[in-house]
Amino acid sequence: GDSVTQKEGLVTLTEGLPVMLNCTYQTIYSNAFLFWYVHYLNESPRLLLKSSTDNKRTEHQGFHATLHKSSSSFHLQKSSAQLSDSALYYCALRNNNAPRFGAGTKLSVKP
Amino acid sequence: EAAVTQSPRNKVTVTGGNVTLSCRQTNSHNYMYWYRQDTGHGLRLIHYSYGAGNLQIGDVPDGYKATRTTQEDFFLLLELASPSQTSLYFCASSDVGCSDYTFGSGTRLLVI
Numbered sequence: 001g002d003s004v005t006q007k008e009g010l011v012t013l014t015e016g017l018p019v020m021l022n023c024t025y026q027t028i029y030s031n032a033f034l035f036w037y038v039h040y041l042n043e044s045p046r047l048l049l050k051s052s053t054d055n056k057r058t059e060h061q062g063f064h065a066t067l068h069k070s071s072s073s074f075h076l077q078k079s080s081a082q083l084s085d086s087a088l089y090y091c092a093l094r095n096n097n098a099p100r101f102g103a104g105t106k107l108s109v110k111p
Numbered sequence: 112e113a114a115v116t117q118s119p120r121n122k123v124t125v126t127g128g129n130v131t132l133s134c135r136q137t138n139s140h141n142y143m144y145w146y147r148q149d150t151g152h153g154l155r156l157i158h159y160s161y162g163a164g165n166l167q168i169g170d171v172p173d174g175y176k177a178t179r180t181t182q183e184d185f186f187l188l189l190e191l192a193s194p195s196q197t198s199l200y201f202c203a204s205s206d207v208g209c210s211d212y213t214f215g216s217g218t219r220l221l222v223i
Contacts, residue, residue, distance in 0.1 A: 001170075006153075009151065033209070033210075035212075037212075043216075044115075044201070044213075044214040044215060044216050044217065045154070045201070045214045046214070047211050047212070050210065050211070090153060090154060092154075092212075094209055097159075097167070098142075098144055098156055098159045098167070098169065099144075099156075099209070099212060100156065100170070101146070101153050101154035101155075101156075102153050103151060103152055103153035104153040104154070
């Protein structure tokens, strides 16, 4: 079945440094739709980015990601981390039914 | 404002107890989902539904039942709760196009 891999459980960065959170996926379907959700403590997860278009960069709130179907990847990036970016980030995959989420990457940004 | 509301926010029950978690959405969405969130596992899909009376099995359904009574309401039932079901549970809804998923605030369940 479908699966999403986020290999980093915790990423710790100093403020101002670039962010890259990895996401790879497996699916037998060609119509993959990928999402990044951000989950702040004591809040609900909310949508950050989404894409179904191969090799097209999508951006929102300073973050960006490009879906690469050839490598089954959808890595999340930001040029300069802010303290307020500290949160849990989920990559998710949807094909023909319910979305599947990865294990999540906790991003901790330090001063 | 469209929303997904979960109740209760917190619940403590004993092993073998009977628990019902409730979810109501006012988004006019057809699809609703139940996930559990555990460190190291992320959000895992328990059950989901395409509409009233419909139920689909997710990836971790053992020990859980669910029922979609109306378009708005989706319930998760634990009939014999076990400590392994201690978790943070999220309900979500989406439209038919599934372009976004709106999550509730979560229910924290402790089974002692």
